[in-house]
Amino acid sequence: MKKVLSSLMLCAAFGASAHQDTEQPKNIIMIVGDGMGPAYTAAYRYFKDNPDTQAVEQTVFDRILVGRSTTYPAKVSGIVTDSAASGTALATGYKSYNGAIGVDVNETPVKSVMHYAKTLGKSTGLVVTSQINHATPASYVAHAKSRRMYNEIADQYFDIKIDGKHAVDVMLGGGWQYFIRDDRDLTKEFQQAGYQYIDSYSDLNTINNNQVLGLFADKGLPWALDDTNRHRLKAMTVAAIDRLDNNDNGFFMLIEGSQIDWGGHANDVAAAMTEMDDLAVTVEWLEGYVANNPDTLVVMTADHSTGGFTIGANGEYAWRPQLIHSMKASPEAISKAQAKLEKLDTQAINAQLGFELTKQEIVLLLPAHKTTRDGSDRKAKRALATALKTIISARTNTGWTTSGHTGVDVPVFAFGRQQSLFAGQIDNTDIAKKIFTLLGKK
Numbered sequence: 001m002k003k004v005l006s007s008l009m010l011c012a013a014f015g016a017s018a019h020q021d022t023e024q025p026k027n028i029i030m031i032v033g034d035g036m037g038p039a040y041t042a043a044y045r046y047f048k049d050n051p052d053t054q055a056v057e058q059t060v061f062d063r064i065l066v067g068r069s070t071t072y073p074a075k076v077s078g079i080v081t082d083s084a085a086s087g088t089a090l091a092t093g094y095k096s097y098n099g100a101i102g103v104d105v106n107e108t109p110v111k112s113v114m115h116y117a118k119t120l121g122k123s124t125g126l127v128v129t130s131q132i133n134h135a136t137p138a139s140y141v142a143h144a145k146s147r148r149m150y151n152e153i154a155d156q157y158f159d160i161k162i163d164g165k166h167a168v169d170v171m172l173g174g175g176w177q178y179f180i181r182d183d184r185d186l187t188k189e190f191q192q193a194g195y196q197y198i199d200s201y202s203d204l205n206t207i208n209n210n211q212v213l214g215l216f217a218d219k220g221l222p223w224a225l226d227d228t229n230r231h232r233l234k235a236m237t238v239a240a241i242d243r244l245d246n247n248d249n250g251f252f253m254l255i256e257g258s259q260i261d262w263g264g265h266a267n268d269v270a271a272a273m274t275e276m277d278d279l280a281v282t283v284e285w286l287e288g289y290v291a292n293n294p295d296t297l298v299v300m301t302a303d304h305s306t307g308g309f310t311i312g313a314n315g316e317y318a319w320r321p322q323l324i325h326s327m328k329a330s331p332e333a334i335s336k337a338q339a340k341l342e343k344l345d346t347q348a349i350n351a352q353l354g355f356e357l358t359k360q361e362i363v364l365l366l367p368a369h370k371t372t373r374d375g376s377d378r379k380a381k382r383a384l385a386t387a388l389k390t391i392i393s394a395r396t397n398t399g400w401t402t403s404g405h406t407g408v409d410v411p412v413f414a415f416g417r418q419q420s421l422f423a424g425q426i427d428n429t430d431i432a433k434k435i436f437t438l439l440g441k442k
């Protein structure tokens with residue numbers, strides 16, 4: 001009898017390893033493309049399309065798509081979510097009000113999958129292109145009534161302890177302004193607690209500590225379009241996983257392409273597409289990681305869509321993103337440089353854009369340049385960048401309906417162990433609930 005039993009158990013064990021998809025993933029990587037509604041992943045396909053072939057080539061986003069998610073917040077905030085409510089939904093499984101960070105509609109703190117993973121002895125990480133205490137990452141780490149409580153949220157990154165340990169082992173992104181303050185220098189406090197601290201991309205390959213804080217900008221990182229490394233999200237991800245990977249219990253990490261959303265808010269198609277490209281190469285690298293580490297699950301979605309981004313506008317059946325490839329700087333950066341000059345330097349602008357402005361376009365820019373130079377309020381200061389973006393939207397035939405968010409459903413992507421769990425039409429809270437289940441019982 002004993003023999004029969006043990007061989008039965010052996011069968012069960014073999015059965016499990018033959019059907020690996022029924023096993024718990026050791027590592028879970030959650031990715032948020034902030035603002036990355038369906039128009040963004042479709043646009044990226046045409047932006048990347050090889051013009052020398054008849055076919056429209058598939059992108060990594062096409063390859064790993066599994067479903068679609070609703071994004072609406074708690075009823076009290078209506079239908080259109082912000083990144084705090086949706087971040088909280090993705091991190092904790094609770095729908096909350098717009099602005100809520102890791103708290104429910106009654107402002108009661110709720111547990112995140114990141115905190116839970118820590119209680120299971122996993123390593124934890126977050127890699128973002130915004131400041132690391134921005135709404136989405138903050139929802140995984142902190143609890144605050146309002147996303148605007150940036151300093152309090154930063155403090156919690158150090159002060160919150162999970163079973164006596166800090167909540168996040170590897171943190172990479174921006175945020176000097178909030179972590180190095182007159183009243184508190186959290187970079188010092190983290191170092192005293194045994195963390196390595198780095199503050200430039202070139203230090204990413206010098207990380208020799210499994211606990212590290214890396215801050216590379218005052219707030220968000222520069223636009224990918226203006227940054228010294230246009231693929232900085234990938235560089236940070238590779239460096240983070242190198243450290244997180246050293247734990248036999250596995251790891252949970254959040255990766256955010258934070259500034260896709262900012263491109264949407266700014267109605268800047270060039271910024272949005274180059275942020276998408278940074279995310280795409282990051283996910284392509286992760287495909288290789290999962291091929292070598294099949295006990296890993298990667299789940300990706302957007303928290304909402306931004307800008308009402310439209311592929312083809314103005315009644316014209318066309319979208320022409322190719323000119324973005326030649327751009328060497330963002331409209332914002334070009335405008336900032338021009339604002340210092342008394343006279344508009346169109347040659348310099350042409351060089352930065354990588355295409356020649358027409359006479360009519362220059363006529364548009366001249367008064368905008370004057371407004372930017374003379375202007376005292378924010379809107380006036382942005383006049384030249386706005387005019388440049390209007391030109392780029394017109395040339396590419398890109399449409400925008402809002403400077404805010406929209407309520408469309410967003411794509412869901414997954415690959416690796418248990419990826420099929422995320423298929424079909426789901427809700428953003430389901431993503432957290434499924435991750436809690438996959439992390440397993442304590």
Ligand SMILES: [Zn+2]
Pocket residue numbers: 035083261262265306405
């Ligand atoms: Zn946003």
